[in-house]
Amino acid sequence: CCPTSDGSGAAVLASEEFVKKHNLQDKAIEILAQTMVTDTGETFDSKSSINLIGSEMTRLAANRVYEQTGLGPEDVDVIELHDCFSANEMITYEALGLAKEGTAHKLVEEEAFTYGGKVVVNPSGGLISKGHPLGATGLAQCSELTWQLRGQAEKRQVEGAKVALQHNIGLGGAVVVTMYRKGFA
Template sequence: MGRKVFVIGVGMTKFEKPGRRENFDYPDMAKEAGLKALADAGISYNQVEQAAVGYCYGDSTCGQRALYQLGMTGIPVYNVNNNCSTGSTALFMAKQFIEGGLAECTMALGFEKMERGSLKGHWMDRTSPMHFHQAVMKQIGVAHKAPNTPSMFGNAGLEHMKKYGTKPEHFAKIGWKNHKHSVNNPYSQFQKEYSFDQVLNGRKIYDYLTLLQCCPTSDGSGCAILASEDFVRKHGLEHQAVEIVAQVMATDLPSTLSEKSSIKVVGYDMTRKAVEKIYEKTGLRPSDAQVIELHDCFSANELITYEALGLCGVGKAGEFIDRGDNTYGGKYVINPSGGLISKGHPLGATGLAQCSELTWQLRGEAAKRQVEGAKLALQHNLGLGGAVVVTMYKLGFPQARKEWMKKGMLLL
């Protein structure tokens, strides 16, 4: 077993529609998120020993350019690109440096400056990394003239409907729920509540998937500062330290392609694999968590991920949704931030925004969206092609947090 690793500081920008905010290039985003995280941790950049920086759309060494404005300290800077799971991959790497004894304090930073509209490839003179996945979709016979990503996740939802009787209303309920949650998130790209009818009957993007069930492209950045237990105690940060109890990264398995299933093509089995490994290591299951941030790039992916994580039985996601077990008052609160659908999805930043939200939730700092009694938090961040990172968090020193809160109340 490696050393314990703690999140001691987080920060993020408000996620924005691409181009909406002036003077918001990736260095500006990164500086804002980085400074917020350092301030939250109460440390200086000079104390950071290694940094992992995630982004998908940018030239080489954007990570260095982003960090140099925080300081030019000569530390190793690793640039990470892992599709939509890029931010969590940077977090995974930064954690391993501490876990393996290579550093006492590290930074994971993610950002994205995106183009408007659906995601598309930029290199047409070479093999697509999605070549195998797209070939399977053609073999299944459900390839359509629609943007590639909504088609792939949309097909997974169609398969679920065919196998288990799920209805378009179930997917719409997810979009409606996430937009409702984001009303209370000042960092969210959308902060407007929509009616269920608006979500269900809005402009179609792919078959049953409407616009309000699909994540938008976004500009934004997120950052997390990680530290060892020795660092936490030395700097008196026990009251705010959130422990990464478990974290597993998994990639595609043979079944992703061999079983000719749209659900499998979009990462169901690698999520299940990550969950199994976490259980082997810790005895914990996602169902033990009270608050969850999961990868809802489309409502279809949130629905099938309920089952992949074991939050409900296979084929039971529709019943799970109808019971309200995915929102306040139910068994779990899933995507209190608004998720990707409403908060936005700047690819490199998403995983670190999820980490920020769960850190605030466990500290009791999430204001109107606070999940009462949240003691264990779960994060799920997925990228096609593929990689998934599943992470579980809890307060590192609950008694220190309680005493610090009590002291703060007395000072008031």
């Protein structure tokens, strides 16, 4: 379980026109798509505790983002996902389409989700490592992915990262999945 901590955050959003006018293209990170999915009545009709912790919401949100961008999990270089509990991380790998159902543990053993694997997940250390600043967690993830895409993450840097995915969850309520890319297409 991750420690609850304090935090705050802010993000600066700018139009493509503003970025070009002020010659900020080398710093620009584009939000390609962002989708929020909330619980439905079916979530609670299911006898699956996996659905109760957001698996189906995550699957729906991720699939919508993939559809909107024309990209899939195989195109993502770095991910920050909401690992409030270690089991939730494994379930989320499958819901994001990074692993087939029931196989995430095998890919973890094969080191598929770390440096040198198929995709680097939580280079920040994730919530279990750094804590969970309620209300600021999403922007902390966004900051890490921005640094990764800009090549500014220092020792945590995922070499050649061009596409990033963020997963955030409010248990018993909602999931947000966001895909980012360096620059503008």
